[in-house]
Amino acid sequence: MRPRSLHVIPALLLCLALAACGQEAPPTTGPADSGGGDEPTSSDMVSPVGGDLRIGEPWYLVGGTLAEQTPTQVTLTFDRDTVSGQGPINTYSTSYTASPDGALELGEWVTTLIGSDGPDPAFEAEILRLLGAVDGYTTVAAGELYLFDGDVNVLVYATAPPAPDDLTITEETQALAAQVVGMAEDEARATVEAADHVWRVVARDGTSFPRTEDYSPTRINATIVDGAVTETTIG
Numbered sequence: 001m002r003p004r005s006l007h008v009i010p011a012l013l014l015c016l017a018l019a020a021c022g023q024e025a026p027p028t029t030g031p032a033d034s035g036g037g038d039e040p041t042s043s044d045m046v047s048p049v050g051g052d053l054r055i056g057e058p059w060y061l062v063g064g065t066l067a068e069q070t071p072t073q074v075t076l077t078f079d080r081d082t083v084s085g086q087g088p089i090n091t092y093s094t095s096y097t098a099s100p101d102g103a104l105e106l107g108e109w110v111t112t113l114i115g116s117d118g119p120d121p122a123f124e125a126e127i128l129r130l131l132g133a134v135d136g137y138t139t140v141a142a143g144e145l146y147l148f149d150g151d152v153n154v155l156v157y158a159t160a161p162p163a164p165d166d167l168t169i170t171e172e173t174q175a176l177a178a179q180v181v182g183m184a185e186d187e188a189r190a191t192v193e194a195a196d197h198v199w200r201v202v203a204r205d206g207t208s209f210p211r212t213e214d215y216s217p218t219r220i221n222a223t224i225v226d227g228a229v230t231e232t233t234i235g
Contacts, residue, residue, distance in 0.1 A: 048102030048136025059157035
C-alpha cells in the first residue's frame with residue numbers, strides 16, 4: 001500500500017497545479033491597483049508607465065498641451081473608485097480603472113453647471129476635453145503626474161501648485177545639470193533623482209521624443225548618445 005500512496009500524492013498535486021493554471025487572474029480595477037503600490041516610478045515621459053496616484057491626495061494642474069493657463073488652482077484627486085477635479089469654475093467627477101503598467105480608463109465626466117464670464121469657461125472645457133481622451137498615466141518621485149492620450153503627454157499635475165518663487169532655477173540645479181553631462185544614462189538618472197529633481201530624456205541617438213510645454217525649474221532634460229548624456233537643459 002505504501003508505494004501506491006507515493007504515486008497518489010504527486011498526482012493530486014499535479015491536478016491542483018493544473019486547476020490553478022486554468023484560473024484567470026481577476027481584472028485590475030482602479031483603486032487597489034492604481035500604479036503598483038506606494039513607490040513612484042521614473043520615466044522618460046514618452047509613454048505611460050504607471051506609478052502612485054496618491055489616493056485621496058490632490059494633484060494640481062501645472063501644464064500640458066493647454067492653449068493657455070490661468071492662475072486658478074485646478075485639481076485632480078483619485079479616490080478608491082472615483083476621480084474628481086476642481087476646475088476654474090465647476091467640479092467634475094467620474095469612475096476610473098488604473099493598471100500598474102500605466103493604462104488608465106476614465107468614465108464619462110459629470111460636472112456641476114455654474115456659469116461664469118471671462119476666459120475660464122473655455123479653459124475649463126479644454127481641460128475636460130483633454131481628460132476625456134486620457135488613456136494612460138505616469139508619476140515620478142519628484143511629485144508629478146503625467147496624463148497621456150496615446151503617447152502624447154496632454155496634462156501635467158504636481159503635488160503642489162506652483163508659486164512665483166518656485167520658478168527660479170537655483171545654482172544647485174545648474175550645477176547638477178552640468179555634472180551629469182558625460183555620465184552613463186543610468187548613472188545620470190540616479191544622480192538627478194537622488195537630488196530630488198525630475199529626469200527626462202528628450203532625445204536618444206538622434207531621435208527626439210514628445211515633451212510637454214510646461215516649465216519646471218527642477219527638471220533636467222537630457223540628450224543621450226550611445227548610452228551617455230551629451231547635453232542637458234533645465235525646465
